[in-house]
Amino acid sequence: MNSKILMTGILMAAASLPGIASASLVLDTGTPTSNAMSMSLDSGDFYAAQFSLAAGSTVTSIQAYVTNAFFADSPGDTFTLAIYSGTNFLNNRNASALFATQGTYTGDGWNGAGGLSWTASTSGNYWAAVEINPPGDSAVQLALPSPVSGGTVAAQDFAFNDGSGNGYSDAGALPFGIQVTAASPVPLPPSLWLFACGALALGLAARRKGPGLLSQNAI
Amino acid sequence: MRIDESGSKWGVATSVWLTMALALSLGAGDFAQAADPVVFSFATVGDSRQDPATFDQTTALAIGAPGAADQASSPGYPSLSGTLLPQDAQWLTSTKPFARILRTIQTEKPNLLVFNGDMIYGYGRPELPPQLASITTLPTLMKTDAVFEYLQYAFWRGIVAPLFETGTYVVPVPGNHETQCSSTKSTNSPNNCASGKAAYPENEQAYLANMGDLIEDIQVNERFQTVTGVAPVPINGFTSATAPATGGNNGPLNANETELSYSFDITPTGTTVPELLHFVVINTDPSGADATAPSDWLAADLSAAKSRAATAGAIPKYFVFGHKPAFTYDYNLVNAKGAHQTVSPGGLDANTGVDPSASVSTDGVTIPTGGNYRNAFWGVIAHYNATYFSGHEHIVNVQAIADPTKTSTNTPYQVIVGAGGSPFDDTLAPGPAEPVPFTNPWDRFYGWALVQVHQSGAVTLSVQGFNDGATYNTSTGAISSLGASGPLQLLYSISSLQ
Numbered sequence: 016m017n018s019k020i021l022m023t024g025i026l027m028a029a030a031s032l033p034g035i036a037s038a039s040l041v042l043d044t045g046t047p048t049s050n051a052m053s054m055s056l057d058s059g060d061f062y063a064a065q066f067s068l069a070a071g072s073t074v075t076s077i078q079a080y081v082t083n084a085f086f087a088d089s090p091g092d093t094f095t096l097a098i099y100s101g102t103n104f105l106n107n108r109n110a111s112a113l114f115a116t117q118g119t120y121t122g123d124g125w126n127g128a129g130g131l132s133w134t135a136s137t138s139g140n141y142w143a144a145v146e147i148n149p150p151g152d153s154a155v156q157l158a159l160p161s162p163v164s165g166g167t168v169a170a171q172d173f174a175f176n177d178g179s180g181n182g183y184s185d186a187g188a189l190p191f192g193i194q195v196t197a198a199s200p201v202p203l204p205p206s207l208w209l210f211a212c213g214a215l216a217l218g219l220a221a222r223r224k225g226p227g228l229l230s231q232n233a234i
Numbered sequence: 235m236r237i238d239e240s241g242s243k244w245g246v247a248t249s250v251w252l253t254m255a256l257a258l259s260l261g262a263g264d265f266a267q268a269a270d271p272v273v274f275s276f277a278t279v280g281d282s283r284q285d286p287a288t289f290d291q292t293t294a295l296a297i298g299a300p301g302a303a304d305q306a307s308s309p310g311y312p313s314l315s316g317t318l319l320p321q322d323a324q325w326l327t328s329t330k331p332f333a334r335i336l337r338t339i340q341t342e343k344p345n346l347l348v349f350n351g352d353m354i355y356g357y358g359r360p361e362l363p364p365q366l367a368s369i370t371t372l373p374t375l376m377k378t379d380a381v382f383e384y385l386q387y388a389f390w391r392g393i394v395a396p397l398f399e400t401g402t403y404v405v406p407v408p409g410n411h412e413t414q415c416s417s418t419k420s421t422n423s424p425n426n427c428a429s430g431k432a433a434y435p436e437n438e439q440a441y442l443a444n445m446g447d448l449i450e451d452i453q454v455n456e457r458f459q460t461v462t463g464v465a466p467v468p469i470n471g472f473t474s475a476t477a478p479a480t481g482g483n484n485g486p487l488n489a490n491e492t493e494l495s496y497s498f499d500i501t502p503t504g505t506t507v508p509e510l511l512h513f514v515v516i517n518t519d520p521s522g523a524d525a526t527a528p529s530d531w532l533a534a535d536l537s538a539a540k541s542r543a544a545t546a547g548a549i550p551k552y553f554v555f556g557h558k559p560a561f562t563y564d565y566n567l568v569n570a571k572g573a574h575q576t577v578s579p580g581g582l583d584a585n586t587g588v589d590p591s592a593s594v595s596t597d598g599v600t601i602p603t604g605g606n607y608r609n610a611f612w613g614v615i616a617h618y619n620a621t622y623f624s625g626h627e628h629i630v631n632v633q634a635i636a637d638p639t640k641t642s643t644n645t646p647y648q649v650i651v652g653a654g655g656s657p658f659d660d661t662l663a664p665g666p667a668e669p670v671p672f673t674n675p676w677d678r679f680y681g682w683a684l685v686q687v688h689q690s691g692a693v694t695l696s697v698q699g700f701n702d703g704a705t706y707n708t709s710t711g712a713i714s715s716l717g718a719s720g721p722l723q724l725l726y727s728i729s730s731l732q
Binding site: 050052053054055057058059060062084085086087088089090154156158175177178179184186187188189 | 269270271272334337338341342343684686688694696698700701703705717718719720721722723724727729
């Protein structure tokens with residue numbers, strides 16, 4: 016009986032943990048249809064796509080469709096995945112990323128980084144960028160094929176930075192494959208309510224069993 | 235008991251994870267083995283010179299009237315009715331696209347940049363001007379052929395200087411704007427250039443006065459190895475005894491071609507099997523033999539390279555660089571009525587003179603030329619399956635071309651990368667519009683080639699470029715908008731060049 020109460024309490028507590036929510040794509044521009052218009056991704060040529068995020072959303076994965084069309088790269092080469100604010104991004108040579116991580120090239124196709132946990136503090140537009148920055152290999156030269164099709168969440172805009180000094184520009188930019196996955200925030204009051212119920216159940220179970228229960232289970 | 239069970243379960247789980255990790259690591263190892271690292275690379279491009287009169291309209295910039303109310307709001311944006319940037323008008327280099335090309339090449343860090351000619355506008359006769367005694371002002375003196383050409387050379391040398399600091403050595407190739415004088419462009423008075431365009435010894439010597447140190451360093455190795463990390467071995471063309479001699483399939487040369495056509499070897503380290511990379515630069519507009527290639531000299535040079543490779547137990551790769559293409563690329567040229575017209579031959583195929591030599595002998599074969607300079611040249615290129623890189627046509631184009639003499643079954647590549655900034659050959663005529671339908675979407679792209687030699691010995695080619703910033707109506711060809719150049723794109727990708 017005690018163990019049933021204990022298990023119920025644990026399950027309720029676990030189920031009520033805040034932040035466990037289903038992640039979904041918030042940007043999915045599609046998969047390249049050919050390599051005919053590949054763009055060069057190197058330490059002087061960067062690319063970005065604009066998307067929306069709600070406040071409290073947590074980006075968990077960024078993937079870009081890259082290929083070794085320049086014959087210059089090996090599996091294990093790294094590149095940068097960054098998120099910029101949607102405000103004052105274009106034509107701003109001093110724009111700085113809100114978040115950046117390293118993606119790893121493992122083979123032609125979708126490559127990037129998962130297990131991320133960057134949370135947007137405000138709702139609005141953001142830019143997801145693919146770059147080659149330190150500590151990535153400056154000699155890395157990957158290709159971003161274009162055009163793309165079959166995307167489920169279209170980009171609001173595309174931009175590129177050719178290293179000319181004025182930052183990203185959307186004039187003449189081409190689409191490329193990029194996916195951003197984010198988890199929506201769980202409403203807080205119900206979570207807290209469930210968590211409190213679970214904690215109460217645990218407390219009752221401990222009280223009925225006596226002082227030895229917790230220490231015994233903890234061994 | 236629970237603890238034991240738990241421990242047992244963790245033990246099983248740990249074994250599973252370790253097995254999976256091992257499998258993953260083995261998989262990664264296999265993947266890494268499949269990669270083929272680059273052991274040596276070079277970039278190549280040509281034609282960065284600007285044209286003071288017929289510059290491409292998309293390179294024109296809007297300006298405001300000095301002191302006018304709108305002056306501050308005229309930011310120099312592209313404008314078809316604008317003017318040439320004063321910097322480009324004065325030193326005759328198309329600085330903006332050329333600078334972007336060089337900037338990207340610096341990030342790619344190739345060992346060499348072979349520049350395929352037309353680094354200056356030139357076309358003068360760089361000698362003491364006949365009118366020297368009558369020159370009374372400095373501006374007039376500065377515009378005489380010799381002084382003006384030396385200024386253009388100096389400006390170009392300054393632009394490429396940073397490459398040496400980032401690991402790339404610049405290898406020059408003479409172009410027709412360097413070696414030829416144009417009777418309509420020379421400022422000498424009296425104008426002593428032959429009617430039309432012709433190469434002169436004075437032009438070749440002016441080229442060597444401004445580029446010779448780069449060529450001679452292949453011999454003395456004062457900085458070549460420290461820049462590139464590999465030592466060059468000079469082979470031919472560094473002395474008059476080993477330079478192309480007049481006559482036969484070399485053409486009726488009338489001047490010393492030392493350091494104008496030359497060759498060298500590089501042996502890269504880190505290859506699975508030994509490789510010998512043989513580089514040959516040829517002057518396709520030598521004095522006395524415009525629009526020719528020294529095919530007899532080339533045949534002997536490549537034959538000797540093949541023998542050296544055999545002696546060393548190495549696999550030879552042959553890379554030949556000249557300014558003019560062997561086969562003119564027929565982009566979509568239209569006449570004033572909008573009808574397509576064939577591009578007139580402008581490369582080695584433009585030479586309609588008859589070569590008195592009927593054949594080229596090399597490596598145990600006899601190549602019948604049919605009395606055609608171009609056929610003699612391509613027959614040699616095909617026999618060795620060499621790759622020929624050129625400029626001259628302000629365009630990028632890669633083609634595998636069969637041997638017109640049918641001596642060899644090889645179909646070597648001709649790589650035209652003459653889009654280093656000079657006005658596009660595919661002009662906005664009758665414009666401002668792009669002729670439609672597009673022959674090739676890359677015809678108005680600035681671009682260059684990157685060749686990489688891999689550990690396995692594989693030689694790959696990628697040609698990259700960016701557009702002119704114009705957006706065209708695909709039905710009419712009319713420009714619908716004009717802006718900054720687009721993103722850097724991959725135009726050609728060849729996984730096995732030779």
